[in-house]
Amino acid sequence: MAAGADLSGGLEPVAVALWPPGEAPPGFQYSPDNVAGADGDIDPTEITFPGCLCHTSSCVVHVCSCLCRGENYSSLCLRPAEEEEEYTRPVFECNAMCHCGESCQNRVVQRGLQFRLEVFKTEKKGWGLRTLEFIAKGRFVCEYAGEVLGFNEARRRIQAQTSKDSNYIIAVREHLHNGQIMETFVDPTYIGNVGRFLNHSCEPNLFMVPVRVDSMVPRLALFAATDISAGEELSYDYSGRYHNLPVTDREQKSLEEDNRLRKPCYCGSRTCASFLPWDSSLFSTPDACSGSSP
Template sequence: MAELSGGSEAVPVALWPPGEAPPAFQYSPDSVAGADGEIDPTEVTFPGCACRSRSCAAPECPCPCRGHSSSGAGLGLAEQQEQPFSSPVFECNSLCCCGEGCQNRLVQRGLQLRLQVFRSPRKGWGVRALEPIPRGGFVCEYAGEVLGFAEARRRIQAQSPQEPNYIIAVREHLFDGRVMETFVDPTRIGNVGRFLNHSCEPNLVMVPVRVDSMVPKLALFAATDISAGEELSFDYSGRFHNGPGASREHKALEEENSLRKPCYCGSQKCASFLPWDTSLFSTPASSP
């Protein structure tokens, strides 16, 4: 069976059907600095812990004390997403004294599950699990070029309506009113996460997880028990579920806008159109 990652992942990424492949891109298991050079996700700015235990945990370890530990937190991540605010998730980093076996190193280990990128009749390419995934389990990162707002907006405005849009905007609302923005574009450089389709009733939830710096890894966890052969999806809008009220409220606007792309998730709560970020389509003069 064909393999997509070129051996760069710990677990091969299968490709189906034989003889077909998605358009060429550079595979990278981790996010990289974008062409604008504004943000470097590999920069180390967090201090390391002095723990020499194999199982770093709060309150002894300062890393999870910054928020939550990624280890053992998967089962609670979906519930956190339903709250107005949730504590950030931190892992031990490259300056920590604990070893690679530390339980607070999960997302940074990368892909550990057997996944398959497959050709979908209506949605282009998608991703499905080749093994059962328990609720709360880490699945993969959504990796790509980490961009500043200006470059993300420039790229998305340069796209034609027929081109697929891979750019994701993640906004974290802090208690003091500030908003932290992360823009990741896996169009040219990315990993298996770039093939995940949207669903209005997804089986994955995205959680920003920080390791070496404030630039987060966009980690995807199983929001429910997932069976082998099941397609994997997450909500592009950032909500855990797209409520039917929200879809009705914006339906007229969506139908009037030619840039909207139809949603083919097939769920009972389908909003009919894929979510989009209006701020990336605004002009510099009209943006806040």
């Protein structure tokens, strides 16, 4: 790929740079959005949500049906749930069926990249991703997009890997209000976006939030956990935790048993756990911690 080329091939609103010149990561098909996986069980492009009836340029909380759970964004920044430090409230954006305008403030993740990012070769971690401009805390940075798989296909792919293979599959588990647990498996190995180059950190500067636009299939959106300077590498915690929350005793036992399969962590943070997070549920043990380990 020539110097100055766009890794996304023009599929993103902002070009994705590549460094160093003359080198490129292993080939894959770029897709800015999730696509149906090889098992075909889930179609992330299907529109199943009804749209709001707001005939305004921007929707208003308590009036718009999409904002019945509260306002999602303020000046493009994700708003935390009231009286909570973390961003735990479900996020639903206006969708293709809504009557509001494209400039509606409740349309953020669906607009795609808004910052200049660069895929670059790291010293120990393979390829990584950094920002070429300042990103304010709470701003949307990028999605972790790829093939949306069912559990069986995700497990089949994991089990087919060797110790030399990179694992890009992430498992996100959400506890719904009715007590059910919704699982989403995304694999950008063969088809994916710039999010596949994000490295793990035990002290990340991004955090992941499932954001729903057209259906219950979430978009795995990554937001800035703090102000991020130009040139800084972007990272998130593959386990899905934030602020390096401690694992439970059961999870710790499972992790210790699986150390022979885990890969070393080179994030260099003060609280580094030495190993990348590991999701043993995709092998055999249920109720293990979720995550991925590219």
